[in-house]
Amino acid sequence: MEPNMSTTCVEIGMEVHKVVSPPHKSSFQKLKARLKETFFPDDPLRQFKGQPLKQKLVLGAQYVFPILQWGPNYTLKLLKSDIVSGLTIASLAIPQGISYAKLANLPPIVGLYSSFVPPLVYAVLGSSRDLAVGPVSIASLIMGSMLRQEVSPSKDPLLFLQLAFSSTFFAGLFQASLGILRLGFIIDFLSKATLIGFMAGAAIIVSLQQLKALLGITNFTKQMGLVPVLSSVFHHTNEWSWQTILMGFCFLVMLLVARHVWSWQTILMGFCFLVMLLVARHVGMRKPKLFWVSAGAPLASVILSTLLVFAFKAQHHGISVIGKLQEGLNPPSWNMLRFHGSHLGLVMKTGLITGIISLTEGIAVGRTFAALKNYQVDGNKEMIAIGMMNMVGSSTSCYVTTGAFSRSAVNHNAGAKTAVSNIIMAVTVMVTLLFLMPLFQYTPNVVLGAIIVTAVIGLIDVPAAYYIWKIDKFDFLVMLCAFFGVIFISVQEGLAIAVGLSIFKVLMQITRPKTVTLGNIPGTNIYRNLHQYKEASGVPGFLILSIEAPINFANTTYLNERILRWIEDYEAEEEEEEGNKQQSGLRFLILDLSAVSAIDTSGVSLFKDLRKILENKGLELVLVNPLGEVMEKLQRADEAHDLSRPDCLFLTVGEAVASLLSTVKGQSSSHV
């Protein structure tokens, strides 16, 4: 074979562009560049370059405390907007705070505490101008249900509260560590599809949990999950049976049958306020200018229902109320943090999961509104801000908080300009805590349930699910796994399955990379996928393949087999077409490496092995357009210069075909 090859590979006179390696860099330089791209993709120190020391210090302080950046330029006009938006979100934050605390099985007042300190911390450290900080439904749900696995909030409320604060501390520690260690990309692994499925599942669980409040049931299941909740609602056994399912559908019938267990006053009241809140939400969504309707509705419901209960003394007629709340600001709680003992594992796990979920929500919300207003939010800095906020919060009787989507949207619509709106909100909550607590004594629980249901119903995003179905069926599957996993198994496992599946998909793309045959688009030098471009046509004697993934240990075996199968298919097809069994016309296998972004030692060996196998078959292997890293490694591996000879390495497929064709012609004419 060899002598034939060497004549084939003589470099010819036509214009052919050489493939070159990128300029040499030492391993250390490469490592440095790689680490920089991994941990500092946003190049946060760029602005410090070339500045005098004093300026550097100022910039550094501004970097750590963004309030120093926008604070000096703060004007009265901005303050006006911020006061309006701050009061608006406060009117939302107070009823939601109380409701979400109940969702987490915590005393309602903890929800108000959590709407006071964290917003102040965020106003100093945070870089988003629209984020409205406070407790959120999903994180509250997760914390409540996870801690309830080991400790009963009704039997041992103090221990439960201690565990909640400790979890909050670990959540904050975890969030801040992610930011400081610049590992923020970890939350990217919760893909949009995962989150949509997860949110919808959680919303359904939360809504079902609220059946307790809405229907006035007293003995409710302690578990989270569709089956036990439904069972509990219908006073049935805890087993999953078709009867349970059927009964879910016979809701209305059962409502009448079971009336002696449920409180009809509560149902009536809950139903009325739920309808009112949903209508207000609908109005607010349809006409963004009327956002204040949906923003004000929860507070209006609370006030109205409280007045109703007070007027009719309804607390004596089967309607349960919040009861006496303690006046005064957040008491310190650092002495309640538990870093040892039997529940430490649970506390850390709860902190980790609520931390990552609330972080994901906060960062996504911040980025969404930053993109709308065309400013940048630094993900890692935000993580530190949110983490610090939770760590401070855990010492001041707050549980886990983040930037809530619904409240931030209201904040944005109400015209918030800076984080001062958070300060205004915190001050309003402070006034409430100091002076208005007795007013909540008669607030019925049913209204809080209605507020929660209204808030979480927005988390079920059917259009987004349909959009995912339309674009990517596998993403849809991931979404379904997250959804059903959360509903039927548990929050943690549902999330884990969805994330695992997403990563599995990425790995499968690597393990089974696409290889496509290219053909020439007539009248051009362009070579494209024969399957995609019907006008493209193959070049006789050439099999041109494009490999569309990095080549590494996970796919070299597959690629080897697949490429040989392409050759067999090509030869079989040719045989069929020509009828007569002449020697195969296939002379060259061209591998277009334009889409091979990286290679490892196994990948380099693949080319060497392939070359040997092809030589046995009388074929020549030609590589086209290896990218920087690939070219470099090929050269380093290639002491015999087998793969990087100029006649087997071309810059474009067009040049390779033209050059090789003319060589072949030259040979056959000299033979004649």
Place this chain on the structure above:
Amino acid sequence: MEPNMSTTCVEIGMEVHKVVSPPHKSSFQKLKARLKETFFPDDPLRQFKGQPLKQKLVLGAQYVFPILQWGPNYTLKLLKSDIVSGLTIASLAIPQGISYAKLANLPPIVGLYSSFVPPLVYAVLGSSRDLAVGPVSIASLIMGSMLRQEVSPSKDPLLFLQLAFSSTFFAGLFQASLGILRLGFIIDFLSKATLIGFMAGAAIIVSLQQLKALLGITNFTKQMGLVPVLSSVFHHTNEWSWQTILMGFCFLVMLLVARHVWSWQTILMGFCFLVMLLVARHVGMRKPKLFWVSAGAPLASVILSTLLVFAFKAQHHGISVIGKLQEGLNPPSWNMLRFHGSHLGLVMKTGLITGIISLTEGIAVGRTFAALKNYQVDGNKEMIAIGMMNMVGSSTSCYVTTGAFSRSAVNHNAGAKTAVSNIIMAVTVMVTLLFLMPLFQYTPNVVLGAIIVTAVIGLIDVPAAYYIWKIDKFDFLVMLCAFFGVIFISVQEGLAIAVGLSIFKVLMQITRPKTVTLGNIPGTNIYRNLHQYKEASGVPGFLILSIEAPINFANTTYLNERILRWIEDYEAEEEEEEGNKQQSGLRFLILDLSAVSAIDTSGVSLFKDLRKILENKGLELVLVNPLGEVMEKLQRADEAHDLSRPDCLFLTVGEAVASLLSTVKGQSSSHV
């Protein structure tokens, strides 16, 4: 922005090629194609297509039993070659079988049993012509050390034997399942780098274990790992201390000091035979024609040493011997398999790990020699063959076996033509079992140790390690992790760390994909990496970026930030160069998607978001050459036809630049 854009984007008269979607396929068709590529990349049913039923049955039988394929054409000439090679590997298999069984803490005779039944099974089912089947050092080591964690082979030899057979059964079951479920690609995740590191580490552990035999120590550590072994050799505490390390280096000194503990006769004998075996191995490696020197050396040593012991009655002078071995063929052992009880977990774990390790070795050996002789080995079929062989073996007193590299190389060099050489070997072992067992009574253990050390020393592949260091530093790191993990932690954990690290690298490549700026190579339409091709130059007003990875949930955030940073850098550079602060000349961002092999919903959203952000900056986003799947998803997502308008979507960068330049020029001339 919009009116300006629409004039910019008018389609112009020059020749521009349209980007098209691939022909429509239903989701089901796509799923089918994807599943086929994942599980049947080798298209094993291809040969059945269009054949008559009878032929199909014949082909099917040949597919299941490859012996039916080559059996009918077997000739006397082939038999001659196979007898020579079969006898050669038998002379290697008998001493190695005894030695490896001792390595696994099993009675020596089990090693001979394992060299009798499995080769016969493989001869019927296997498709490799060169594989020499039998026990191997690494799998023996792992099985012995894992089972010893719970059961002592000296105190409870029967239970230990039962667990060994049960593990073998699970190993076979696991191997066959991988093949039947066509999940063979799982072993691809043990990259070459991992294996080289792992093998070298295991070789060192095995060699150290053999110090017991070579030095004649009686009370040896039960643990595997460098530290306890070294400690045990020097009768020191089990703690890792600098003293231990130091003593490792003072080996020779200690040898003299401690002579009263060690048996000098054993040391002398072991040293002589070790030197003899290593010399023979060296000769065999240097001159492949003299392969019989290294192949015959172990048997020669066994015979010679046995004669020496017998002649000098050396067993009474501190040299330990194998002792009486039972005559006769493999007794059945299916009644010894334990599928329940307290050790089930350990047995399954041991089966899994020894199964995957021995499978990896067997498949790699089969592929290596198949490539040398230019025939194909079907990975999944081989897995079924090896799995069946171990399942049958576990019922006939055999422990885990596979195709050994060293013996297969000897087999190949000795001229083996078909699997008949395995049958010859099995027959030779059978004769040994039936008639020659008494001869081994005086074989000294020290010679077995020397045989093992000689065999495993070949597993330390320094040139391969250097090659990996040269090509890919990260692969080298993976190798080091496997090496030190095996030595200092444990076989399982060392492997797990190395595999985890390999997968982490692949994920990082996805999470932080490379983006490079392209420039025009003068005088052509070719655009290539500006950094790699120094002659390439940018086009004023254009920023051309190539993204070199699939775009998905794990990298959209990063890509968004990185692309915006490229734009900032471009503008900053321009400002610096021009000095005067005129409006930025950047008009177009061209994204070359040639290397983006796949996209998901997050990726589609990235383009939509990017388009909005760029519009705010007065820039236009142009996409070039989206591949089939990407194009399809863009179109499906793109109801407003924002991204797939013909004026924002081009087939090559060259056409995009030319077309957009002429539009801009048209505009500016009409302005004048």
